[in-house]
Amino acid sequence: MPELGKYAVEVLSAYAASLALLAVLILLTLRRGRAARADLRRAEAEGNSDA
Amino acid sequence: MSIWTYANPVKFLALSTRVQPWLWAAASIAIGVGLVWGFFGTPDDFRQGSTVKIIYLHVPSALMAINAWFMMLVTSLIWLIRRHHVSALAAKAAAPVGVVMTLIALVTGAIWGQPMWGTWWAWDPRLTSFLILFLFYLGYIALWEAIEDPDTAADLTSILCLVGSVFAVLSRYAVQFWNQGLHQGTSVPVATGGRTVADVFWYPLLLSMIGFALLFVALVFYRTGTEIRIRRAAALRARAGRGL
Numbered sequence: 098m099p100e101l102g103k104y105a106v107e108v109l110s111a112y113a114a115s116l117a118l119l120a121v122l123i124l125l126t127l128r129r130g131r132a133a134r135a136d137l138r139r140a141e142a143e144g145n146s147d148a
Numbered sequence: 149m150s151i152w153t154y155a156n157p158v159k160f161l162a163l164s165t166r167v168q169p170w171l172w173a174a175a176s177i178a179i180g181v182g183l184v185w186g187f188f189g190t191p192d193d194f195r196q197g198s199t200v201k202i203i204y205l206h207v208p209s210a211l212m213a214i215n216a217w218f219m220m221l222v223t224s225l226i227w228l229i230r231r232h233h234v235s236a237l238a239a240k241a242a243a244p245v246g247v248v249m250t251l252i253a254l255v256t257g258a259i260w261g262q263p264m265w266g267t268w269w270a271w272d273p274r275l276t277s278f279l280i281l282f283l284f285y286l287g288y289i290a291l292w293e294a295i296e297d298p299d300t301a302a303d304l305t306s307i308l309c310l311v312g313s314v315f316a317v318l319s320r321y322a323v324q325f326w327n328q329g330l331h332q333g334t335s336v337p338v339a340t341g342g343r344t345v346a347d348v349f350w351y352p353l354l355l356s357m358i359g360f361a362l363l364f365v366a367l368v369f370y371r372t373g374t375e376i377r378i379r380r381a382a383a384l385r386a387r388a389g390r391g392l
């Protein structure tokens with residue numbers, strides 16, 4: 098760990114907030130992507146069963 | 149092969165599937181190395197102390213906040229002129245990424261500003277134009293969600309994107325337009341190629357900027373694929389509902 102001196106709280110909180118926001122963005126993106134794939138598979142299956 | 153080939157959703161998804169593993173890997177490496185190098189391997193600034201380490205997050209996120217809007221502008225114009233659905237969906241897909249980049253730039257800027265300027269916030273031209281850009285992002289996302297017909301939503305959000313581009317330009321050039329306020333001039337002037345950042349800070353910063361740009365592209369590819377699948381599922385159900 099580098100010596101951050103009197104600004105340690107500012108530097109660490111900037112990194113924590115940024116990485117948390119990026120992590121939330123990536124997780125929500127992946128979750129929505131998986132849900133969309135599953136929903137498309139269902140819609141295609143419904144179409145095939147109707148035919 | 150023309151770029152318009154990828155206006156076909158199937159061809160776009162095939163390209164996206166091929167390039168995404170490389171994009172995610174390159175983005176992870178560039179951001180990981182850039183941030184670790186910047187955080188652990190660079191010295192304190194003689195005036196700003198260790199707060200200079202915030203630059204590796206603040207500058208790349210601000211850069212992508214503005215460039216995401218420009219990417220949305222280009223794809224919105226393609227939608228308005230050529231009516232390619234993939235371009236409208238790419239603009240829609242980019243907006244949440246842009247809003248997070250803008251939020252990171254605003255938050256890290258406030259955290260950096262407090263010890264350096266003695267305030268979290270000032271109604272400075274660059275800060276204010278960035279806040280307005282953030283609000284435009286929120287408005288853009290809300291407009292997409294508020295309109296049921298996807299083509300109408302694409303039309304109206306494209307117009308909103310054109311209007312918001314004024315603030316994307318202001319966010320980048322506010323310091324030059326109004327020579328006032330707390331925020332310093334850009335550290336990496338694109339037009340002149342000159343820079344005010346010392347090499348020891350510049351190289352990890354450059355790597356971090358490349359990493360954020362790659363992450364943006366990877367996320368937009370992935371999210372556009374998601375939007376295409378959502379649209380396709382809705383079309384299949386609509387067709388089945390009509391008994392076709």
